[in-house]
Amino acid sequence: MAPLNPRLNSQDETDTQPEPDENFIVERIYKAVMEQRLAPNTKLSEARLCEIFGVGRMRVRRALLLLSSQGIIELQSNRGAYVACPDKSEANDVFAARMLIEPPLVRQLAQSSGDIDLSILTDHIALEDAAREKSERTEIIRLSGEYHTKLAQATGNKFISRMMRELVTRTSLIVGLFGSSENASCPDDEHSNILEAIQSQNPERAEQLLVAHLDHIQSGLDMEARQQPQDDLITILGSP
Amino acid sequence: MAPLNPRLNSQDETDTQPEPDENFIVERIYKAVMEQRLAPNTKLSEARLCEIFGVGRMRVRRALLLLSSQGIIELQSNRGAYVACPDKSEANDVFAARMLIEPPLVRQLAQSSGDIDLSILTDHIALEDAAREKSERTEIIRLSGEYHTKLAQATGNKFISRMMRELVTRTSLIVGLFGSSENASCPDDEHSNILEAIQSQNPERAEQLLVAHLDHIQSGLDMEARQQPQDDLITILGSP
DNA sequence: AATTTCACGATTGTTAACAATCTTTGTCAA
DNA sequence: TTGACAAAGATTGTTAACAATCGTGAAATT
Numbered sequence: 001m002a003p004l005n006p007r008l009n010s011q012d013e014t015d016t017q018p019e020p021d022e023n024f025i026v027e028r029i030y031k032a033v034m035e036q037r038l039a040p041n042t043k044l045s046e047a048r049l050c051e052i053f054g055v056g057r058m059r060v061r062r063a064l065l066l067l068s069s070q071g072i073i074e075l076q077s078n079r080g081a082y083v084a085c086p087d088k089s090e091a092n093d094v095f096a097a098r099m100l101i102e103p104p105l106v107r108q109l110a111q112s113s114g115d116i117d118l119s120i121l122t123d124h125i126a127l128e129d130a131a132r133e134k135s136e137r138t139e140i141i142r143l144s145g146e147y148h149t150k151l152a153q154a155t156g157n158k159f160i161s162r163m164m165r166e167l168v169t170r171t172s173l174i175v176g177l178f179g180s181s182e183n184a185s186c187p188d189d190e191h192s193n194i195l196e197a198i199q200s201q202n203p204e205r206a207e208q209l210l211v212a213h214l215d216h217i218q219s220g221l222d223m224e225a226r227q228q229p230q231d232d233l234i235t236i237l238g239s240p
Numbered sequence: 241m242a243p244l245n246p247r248l249n250s251q252d253e254t255d256t257q258p259e260p261d262e263n264f265i266v267e268r269i270y271k272a273v274m275e276q277r278l279a280p281n282t283k284l285s286e287a288r289l290c291e292i293f294g295v296g297r298m299r300v301r302r303a304l305l306l307l308s309s310q311g312i313i314e315l316q317s318n319r320g321a322y323v324a325c326p327d328k329s330e331a332n333d334v335f336a337a338r339m340l341i342e343p344p345l346v347r348q349l350a351q352s353s354g355d356i357d358l359s360i361l362t363d364h365i366a367l368e369d370a371a372r373e374k375s376e377r378t379e380i381i382r383l384s385g386e387y388h389t390k391l392a393q394a395t396g397n398k399f400i401s402r403m404m405r406e407l408v409t410r411t412s413l414i415v416g417l418f419g420s421s422e423n424a425s426c427p428d429d430e431h432s433n434i435l436e437a438i439q440s441q442n443p444e445r446a447e448q449l450l451v452a453h454l455d456h457i458q459s460g461l462d463m464e465a466r467q468q469p470q471d472d473l474i475t476i477l478g479s480p
Numbered sequence: 481a482a483t484t485t486c487a488c489g490a491t492t493g494t495t496a497a498c499a500a501t502c503t504t505t506g507t508c509a510a
Numbered sequence: 511t512t513g514a515c516a517a518a519g520a521t522t523g524t525t526a527a528c529a530a531t532c533g534t535g536a537a538a539t540t
Contacts, residue, residue, distance in 0.1 A: 046492070058524065061492095062305060069309045078492055078531050090398070097399040100348065104340050158330070159337040159410075163403045170399075286522070298494065301522095318501050318522055 025053055025063035033072055033083065033169060034145055035138035036176045040085035044073060072169055084173055088223050091174045095218050098167050101160075102148065102214065103207045106194065109154055110203040116154060118199060124150050125192050132188075145172050147191050171217075178221040187216065265293055265303035273312055273323065273409060274385055275378035276416045280325035284313060312409055324413055328463050331414045335458050338407050341400075342388065342454065343447045346434065349394055350443040356394060358439060364390050365432050372428075385412050387431050411457075418461040427456065 032038040049060045064081045067073045073081045086094070109116065124147055131139040145168045152164035190213045197206035272278040289300045304321045307313045313321045326334070349356065364387055371379040385408045392404035430453045437446035 045490095047490090056525070057492095065302060065305055066309055069306055079533095080492070093397045093399055096395075096397055097403075100344050100400065101341060104344055108340065155336075157333045157336055159333055159407060160340065163337075167399060285520095287520090296495070297522095319503095320522070 020053055020055060020059075022059050022063040022066060025049070025055070025059065026066050028053075029063070029067060030072060030169065031142065034142040034172050036141055036172060037138060038083050040083050040173050040177055042083045044081040044083065046080070070166055070169070084170070086170060086174050086177065090170075091178065091221070091223065094167055094170045094174060095214065098148075098171070098214055099211070101163065101167075102151070102210055105151060105155065105160065105164075106198060106206045106210045107203040109151065110198045110201055110206040113198050113201050116156070118154060118195070120150050120154050121147075121195050121198075125195060128191065141172075144191075145169075151194075175217070175221070178223055180220065180222070190216070260293055260295060260299075262299050262303040262306065265289065265295070265299065266306050268293075269303070269307060270312060270409065271382065274382040274412050276381055276412060277378060278323050280323050280413050280417055282323045284321040284323065286320070310406055310409070324410075326410060326414050326417065330410075331418065331461070331463065334407055334410045334414060335454065338388075338411070338454055339451070341403065341407075342391070342450055345395065345400065345404075346391060346438060346446045346450045347443040349391065350438045350441055350446040353438050353441050356396070358394060358435070360390050360394050361387075361435050361438075365435060368431065381412075384431075385409075391434075415457070415461070418463055420460065420462065430456070 029038065029044070044064065046057055046060050046064075049055075049063075050057055053060070064073060064075065068075045068081070072084055074084050075081050109118075124143065128140070128143045128147065131143055149161065149165045149168050152161045155161075190209065194206055194209045194213065197209055269278065269284070284304065286297055286300050286304070289295075289303075290297055293300070304313060304315065308315045308321070312324055314324050315321050349358075364383070368380070368383045368387065371383055389401065389405045389408050392401045395401075430449065434446055434449045434453065437449055
């Protein structure tokens with residue numbers, strides 16, 4: 001009855017009953033961060049998470065340790081877990097890392113787009129359009145970031161995917177902190193333009209569009225005036 | 241007296257007394273893997289690690305969870321922790337990821353080498369030479385891999401460093417599995433040649449040398465006949 | 481009134497006992 | 511001898527109680 005290999009069963013909204021494991025908790029918090037519903041510096045107390053997920057303290061602590069190893073939260077000794085709060089310097093590092101990795105990534109995708117399954121990306125663009133249609137704010141924000149994760153996934157390379165996922169998550173925190181309310185999501189059609197350049201096997205154009213896209217995101221930030229980090233309690237994690 | 245921010249106190253060989261924390265355990269196992277003293281598929285039983293490090297089970301479990309999140313070990317449900325054992329497919333992914341990241345990385349280092357402190361790299365080359373002088377096999381192997389980690393460190397970018405460290409660790413496992421006994425370490429002077437190209441601010445040459453270097457490592461592997469994964473008990477972790 | 485000190489409550493860290501699972505070993509039958 | 515089956519041992523997973531630490535607020539002193 002107990003699964004030998006307990007994999008994460010995310011994006012499945014209707015199975016809160018059968019004993020959520022630590023991956024479930026990690027995914028929930030990850031999703032909340034990606035949707036900017038969990039503000040930086042928010043305290044995540046163990047007791048509170050135990051209530052919310054209906055789990056013992058052990059599971060919560062394992063989840064928190066995993067989240068801290070991914071840089072999503074920060075564990076302070078004897079003081080608890082807080083959602084990571086990147087500063088100016090870290091923000092620069094994140095964008096520098098993305099500028100280093102993503103251009104060769106899309107270039108490679110465009111070069112070998114014949115061999116590669118791009119349905120992940122076309123499907124994703126459809127999801128983004130649908131979310132915009134319905135004006136689902138949080139959904140739009142999350143999908144807007146996850147597009148970049150899926151660019152990495154399209155390579156089929158586990159390690160590249162992991163790296164991009166971490167960078168994108170961090171970017172979400174940064175945009176929440178330093179961004180104005182407008183540029184929380186990427187501007188409309190840039191994603192689909194990049195995909196088209198990849199599909200038409202035009203590496204130079206794909207790379208150029210992506211660099212412009214990243215520049216556009218970064219220039220929309222105001223590194224000086226950071227949003228005040230709210231320190232509320234949360235019921236955000238309860239619903240899907 | 242208790243440190244507010246318990247940082248890792250690695251590369252300090254003489255403080256086994258004052259309660260090693262989980263980072264200490266992680267570093268020890270990381271080092272053993274980098275030196276190819278811990279073979280893939282080796283079982284790391286909790287009780288054994290408790291003895292070796294003189295620590296309670298909780299610390300060991302936290303360390304194992306962290307190691308598994310870095311892909312250094314694999315946790316099997318109800319069966320224990322085993323040193324990761326990459327297969328052919330994963331090996332390809334690792335090298336593909338390195339081929340994607342490292343070329344732009346050294347290119348960037350060479351371009352902005354005026355602003356950047358390269359002493360990390362010059363010092364490291366000195367360490368490699370010293371180790372070769374004294375024919376310290378394990379030291380040579382570890383430093384040979386860590387050179388690439390320090391290329392990333394030289395950028396001063398936390399995220400790039402983390403990514404490279406993970407890829408390099410994985411490479412060490414792969415070379416241990418698929419490599420012949422000769423090419424465990426990188427061939428002598430390629431590292432210093434790359435550094436020289438960086439110092440002389442020659443991006444093209446630096447990139448070209450690095451690509452050749454990675455190709456050289458990869459071509460020294462025999463992807464078909466993998467070394468038999470030993471499943472012994474270990475006293476490797478006791479000494480530094 | 482402002483500041484320091486102390487004690488209380490709340491939260492996290494640790495330990496040890498218990499439960500569940502897997503592996504091994506020994507036995508029995510084919 | 512080989513195979514299946516079952517009990518014993520060893521290992522991991524879980525829980526709950528206990529210890530240590532931190533933050534807060536009241537009381538006392540200047």
